[in-house]
Amino acid sequence: MENKNINEDKENGFLEEDEEILSEKEEKELKEKLKSMGYL
Amino acid sequence: MKPNIVIVLIDALRPKNLSLFGYNKETDKNIKKIASESLFFSQHFSTSNSTYPSLTSLFTSQYPNTHGVIHQYPYMNKKEFEDLRKNKFWFPIYLKKLGYNTFSMTPLFLWLKKGFDYVKQMPKPGLYRKITDNKIIKKILLRFPNFLYSFLKKIIKRNPSSDFSKSKEIIDSALFKIKEAQKRQEPFFLFMHLEYTHFPYPRVKFQKTKGKIGKNEILKNIKTQSQKEYIKKRFEDINLDYLEQIKTKYDSAIKETDEQIGRLYSLLRKTKLWDNTIFILLADHGDSLGEHGIYFSHAGVYDETTHTPLIMHLPKIKPQKINELVQNIDIIPTILEYMGEKKLKSDGKSLIPLIKNGKPLRSKVLSFDGLCNDRKGIRTKNKKSIISKSGKCFLCGAEHGEEKEEYDLKKDPGELKNLYLKK
Numbered sequence: 001m002e003n004k005n006i007n008e009d010k011e012n013g014f015l016e017e018d019e020e021i022l023s024e025k026e027e028k029e030l031k032e033k034l035k036s037m038g039y040l
Numbered sequence: 041m042k043p044n045i046v047i048v049l050i051d052a053l054r055p056k057n058l059s060l061f062g063y064n065k066e067t068d069k070n071i072k073k074i075a076s077e078s079l080f081f082s083q084h085f086s087t088s089n090s091t092y093p094s095l096t097s098l099f100t101s102q103y104p105n106t107h108g109v110i111h112q113y114p115y116m117n118k119k120e121f122e123d124l125r126k127n128k129f130w131f132p133i134y135l136k137k138l139g140y141n142t143f144s145m146t147p148l149f150l151w152l153k154k155g156f157d158y159v160k161q162m163p164k165p166g167l168y169r170k171i172t173d174n175k176i177i178k179k180i181l182l183r184f185p186n187f188l189y190s191f192l193k194k195i196i197k198r199n200p201s202s203d204f205s206k207s208k209e210i211i212d213s214a215l216f217k218i219k220e221a222q223k224r225q226e227p228f229f230l231f232m233h234l235e236y237t238h239f240p241y242p243r244v245k246f247q248k249t250k251g252k253i254g255k256n257e258i259l260k261n262i263k264t265q266s267q268k269e270y271i272k273k274r275f276e277d278i279n280l281d282y283l284e285q286i287k288t289k290y291d292s293a294i295k296e297t298d299e300q301i302g303r304l305y306s307l308l309r310k311t312k313l314w315d316n317t318i319f320i321l322l323a324d325h326g327d328s329l330g331e332h333g334i335y336f337s338h339a340g341v342y343d344e345t346t347h348t349p350l351i352m353h354l355p356k357i358k359p360q361k362i363n364e365l366v367q368n369i370d371i372i373p374t375i376l377e378y379m380g381e382k383k384l385k386s387d388g389k390s391l392i393p394l395i396k397n398g399k400p401l402r403s404k405v406l407s408f409d410g411l412c413n414d415r416k417g418i419r420t421k422n423k424k425s426i427i428s429k430s431g432k433c434f435l436c437g438a439e440h441g442e443e444k445e446e447y448d449l450k451k452d453p454g455e456l457k458n459l460y461l462k463k
Contacts, residue, residue, distance in 0.1 A: 014129045014137075014384075021100075021151045022125045030121060030150065038175030039114050 042138065042227040043355060044317040045375065048304070049098075049231070050297060051091065051238040052338055054326030055082075055349050057287075057294055067294040070302030074321065075351045079395060080361045084350035085419065086325050086368050089338045090410030092116075094324040094368060095152055095233075096124070099131040101372040101388035104408045112410040113150065114173065115434050124151065129384060131372050132156055135229045138381075141221050145214045146233035147205065156231070160205070160213055168193070182437060183265075186272040193276070204235040204242055207300040215307055222311060234300070237293045239286075239327065239336045240278035246292035251282020258283065258335065266437030274336040286336065287329055315355055318375055322368060323348035332440060332455070339409065339433045340440040341417030341426055342455050346407040354378050357395060364400045365421060366391060411435055422450045 015021075022030070034040045055061035058068045060075055061082070087097040090112035093104040100107040108123025109116060132142050132155025144156040153159045171177055171192070181189055210232055221228040236244060255275045262268045280286055301321070308314040326345040328334035338345045350366065352374070369388035376383070377390040389401045409415035413430035426445040433440055446460040 014134050015127075019130075019133055020125055021127050021130050021154055022121065024125075026151070027121045027125055031118060034114055034116070037114060037173055039116075040118060 041225070041316065042140070043379065044221075044227050044313060045135065045140070045229045046304075046308070046317055046319045047098075047229075047231045048301060048319075048321045049095070049233045050321070050323045050349075051233065051235045052325060052327040053237050053294065053323035053349060054344055055347055056326075056344065057291055058349060060349065065291055067291050068298050070298045070305060071321065071349070071351070074301070074305055074319070074353070077359050078319065078351050078353035079357065079359065081350040081352070081366050081391075082361060082363050083365045083421070084322065084348055084367070085346050085365065085405040085407055086323070086348050087406065088408045088410045089325045089341055089345040091324045092150075092152070093408060093410045098322075098324075098368045098371060099152075100127050100129055101131075101369045101384055101386035102127070103369060103387045103406060104410070106387055110408055110410060112434070115411070129386070130155055132229065132231070139227065141224070141226050141228040142231075143214075143217045143221075143228060144231045144233075145210045145217065146231070146235070148231075148233065158217065160210070181273070182269050184269070186269065186276065189273050190276060204238065206243065207234045207236045207297040210234055211300040211304050214304060218307060218311075218313065222313065233324075234297050236297050237290070239274070239290075241289050241293035244289055244293040244296055246289045248280070248285060249288065251284035253283040253330075254281055258330070262333070262438075264436070264438040267433075270436035271335050278336075283330055290327070290329065314353070317353070317355065318378065319351075319353035320371060320375075321349065321351040322371070333438075334440050337411070337433075337435050339411040339435060341407045341409050341415060342441075343419075343424075343453075346417060346419075352391075354395075360395075362391075362394060362398075364394055364398075365402045365405050365419075366394070367402070367405050370401070412440075415441070419449075422448065424449055424455060 031040055057063050059066045060068055060072045086094045087103050088094040092113045093109045096107050096109045097104060104110045107127055108120050110120060136142050136155050142156045144159045147160050214230055214232055259268050278286060308317055325338045326348055327338050328344045331344045332340055332342050334340050370391050373384050373388045373390040374392060377392045393399050394401050404418055404420045407417045411434050412432055415428040415431045417424060417426045424447040426441055428441055428443050431439050431441060442458060444460045445458045447455040
């Protein structure tokens with residue numbers, strides 16, 4: 001299965017810069033949480 | 041006014057236990073009625089056997105390998121979080137921009153709650169959950185005999201799944217929000233995730249009868265020690281002794297949830313909102329109740345865990361049963377086309393041409409296993425292929441299947457004879 005990613009298609013961008021599904025801060029927090037639980 | 045959108049997602053609901061699909065018990069009186077007045081897709085397959093990847097597929101209209109979340113939380117790796125952040129489309133946010141009031145009547149967490157004006161509060165995890173969420177403790181519990189687990193449970197006195205909200209509580213909140221939105225005369229998007237059909241179906245009332253297949257008989261046929269311990273603990277969680285009792289409790293959980301869906305449907309009908317509401321009912325994944333040696337989990341990509349119901353009511357579109365292959369990634373493109381919105385470039389396909397002309401859109405469907413490192417299933421109407429590169433189950437440590445599997449679904453719908461082994 002080809003791993004295509006629509007996100008490379010700028011015309012298709014529906015979210016603004018400040019509307020990420022996961023912000024940088026949230027990503028960091030999640031990684032820390034998983035690290036503390038022993039998964040990362 | 042723009043149509044309202046209601047999505048009801050029922051956790052771990054497998055067609056096998058619905059009379060709509062031929063089950064001999066009527067667990068689904070209301071679901072069946074709604075299906076008869078809607079578009080009923082009998083061949084709907086989830087892109088994943090796990091909630092997080094499946095729901096992310098629903099809201100992004102992408103396969104897990106495109107949106108990034110291949111594994112169930114907390115088994116995700118760093119790359120998955122990074123890939124997730126690259127997504128540029130998220131359905132609840134899109135609707136918010138269109139002026140919708142967005143409500144999630146279920147305690148969604150992490151990214152899944154993004155774009156909702158209201159998210160039902162989630163109970164804080166108790167001490168038991170905090171301890172057993174740890175990877176090392178999980179491993180210890182799987183390796184050591186059951187008494188340690190019983191002892192731990194007794195000390196902490198907490199049911200591991202008491203975090204689940206009752207279907208009635210969720211529907212109560214939903215009915216309240218619908219009435220509120222109706223007063224404001226603004227379109228709303230209501231999302232519900234009913235978890236009561238997920239093992240161990242806590243607080244579901246059911247009639248306990250005797251069973252034939254007991255815990256010990258099941259354990260006799262289990263080869264992997266860690267899976268043996270896992271199954272013992274599952275029996276402990278549900279406090280039952282026989283497979284048949286667990287199946288009866290699952291049926292009762294479906295029935296209880298179905299009754300609540302009936303309440304929601306009645307309100308939409310009574311208020312005439314039904315005439316301007318897109319109503320979707322589906323499951324995130326199915327469940328395995330002993331099939332393929334998988335007990336009380338949704339591991340593996342056999343039909344028990346990937347085949348799920350899909351019912352879609354699009355106002356003014358005639359009800360019909362559709363037997364073509366479709367996936368959960370097709371739902372959002374269908375809604376967008378129906379609403380006359382901008383076309384979404386994604387892995388999903390709008391089902392409108394299929395609905396209008398009966399033209400099949402997919403010759404095959406793809407499902408990922410979110411509960412092991414690497415397993416995928418590709419299915420046509422008559423054939424299934426499963427490829428496992430690293431298939432050890434995160435939950436029980438067993439390999440649920442072979443490296444390569446092939447099934448002739450016409451002759452063998454239960455996926456019991458692996459044809460690849462005969463080659």
